[in-house]
Amino acid sequence: MSKRAYNFCAGPAALPEAVLLRAQAELLDWHGKGLSVMEMSHRSEEFTSIAEKAEQDLRDLLAIPSSYKVLFMQGGASQQFAQVALNLLPEGGSADYIETGIWSKKAIEEASRYGNINIAASAKGYDWFAVPGQNEWKLSKNAAYVHYVSNETIGGLEFDWIPETGDVPLVVDMSSNILSRPVDISKFGMIYAGAQKNIGPSGLVVGIVREDLLGHARALCPTMLDYKVAADNGSMYNTPPTLAWYLSGLVFEWLKEHGGVEAMGARNEAKKRLLYDFIDASGLYSNPINTANRSWMNVPFRLADERLDKVFLAGAEEHGLLNLKGHRSVGGMRASIYNAVELDAVQALIAYMAHFEKEHG
Numbered sequence: 001m002s003k004r005a006y007n008f009c010a011g012p013a014a015l016p017e018a019v020l021l022r023a024q025a026e027l028l029d030w031h032g033k034g035l036s037v038m039e040m041s042h043r044s045e046e047f048t049s050i051a052e053k054a055e056q057d058l059r060d061l062l063a064i065p066s067s068y069k070v071l072f073m074q075g076g077a078s079q080q081f082a083q084v085a086l087n088l089l090p091e092g093g094s095a096d097y098i099e100t101g102i103w104s105k106k107a108i109e110e111a112s113r114y115g116n117i118n119i120a121a122s123a124k125g126y127d128w129f130a131v132p133g134q135n136e137w138k139l140s141k142n143a144a145y146v147h148y149v150s151n152e153t154i155g156g157l158e159f160d161w162i163p164e165t166g167d168v169p170l171v172v173d174m175s176s177n178i179l180s181r182p183v184d185i186s187k188f189g190m191i192y193a194g195a196q197k198n199i200g201p202s203g204l205v206v207g208i209v210r211e212d213l214l215g216h217a218r219a220l221c222p223t224m225l226d227y228k229v230a231a232d233n234g235s236m237y238n239t240p241p242t243l244a245w246y247l248s249g250l251v252f253e254w255l256k257e258h259g260g261v262e263a264m265g266a267r268n269e270a271k272k273r274l275l276y277d278f279i280d281a282s283g284l285y286s287n288p289i290n291t292a293n294r295s296w297m298n299v300p301f302r303l304a305d306e307r308l309d310k311v312f313l314a315g316a317e318e319h320g321l322l323n324l325k326g327h328r329s330v331g332g333m334r335a336s337i338y339n340a341v342e343l344d345a346v347q348a349l350i351a352y353m354a355h356f357e358k359e360h361g
């Protein structure tokens, strides 16, 4: 038996062990068909059933209304930074963006290539430690859409509310908190999420688009990036990343078996509470984020003396606690505790942190 460590990676992130075991069992011979999913035609009856089931399970999990299309696309969440604009921002048009950290900055930078981008609110005034309340937002009158990032994976800053934008479509990058707890899909015009956190392996980005937003792509929008083309072709205008799609489907099945997003929400709430409470009570570790905006999924923390960082990380690895190093742009530590990271992993992390504090604090 191989030994699996506790993996706190921000992405590609831990996958449920049951999913990996199932994939392993089905690898050589999927459902008695004598071949692996990787070796099937994407147009075969077998793969069509895999693809359709994955979509239906995601629809069930998130209660996605029938007026929304679910798209399985490529290029990661980063490609959506351009794709959103190419599809939803008319020539010469403008859009409102909310700036809460590194990922929203990247989205703003990319969209700025295609139109007038108004930064309607920024967390900069709060040192990136709090989400600016909607009463502070300066939305423009003629925005084609409003874009925000519901969870800043690097900063660990999460919206604990959904913005109200009236008739203006709300577009969200939900890469690092989709499926972590229930969310009202009908509030959004478009949702996108890179798969490699709460969905499945990388190579896939899931889009959930309200139907009335399809068919408005710019003339110069590449065919492959047109949401309507993807929707009209069942996300198979070209060969999709079939293995990633299949594995995501296994994750959706696992989520359903474990009580869906309601149960995940309760589990995740317990996990993050335990970790933040421990950090707040300690003298060595700290997290600066405004309590209400602390991410449930990505918990950055610092040691009081950064010279201890290396020792902390080396010791963590010895204890089978992997990928705790913070993003290269911010330093410090970060524990990503997505759906597949169980409570016992958080408990093991806290035990190690307490032990380390006793020795070095």
Ligand code: PMP
Pocket (backbone or CB within 6 Å): 010, 011, 075, 076, 077, 078, 079, 103, 149, 151, 152, 153, 154, 173, 174, 175, 176, 194, 195
């Ligand atoms: N947005 C957010 C919130 C992310 O966390 C990430 C990846 N960590 C991205 C976008 C970029 O995703 P990708 O690497 O799939 O392009």
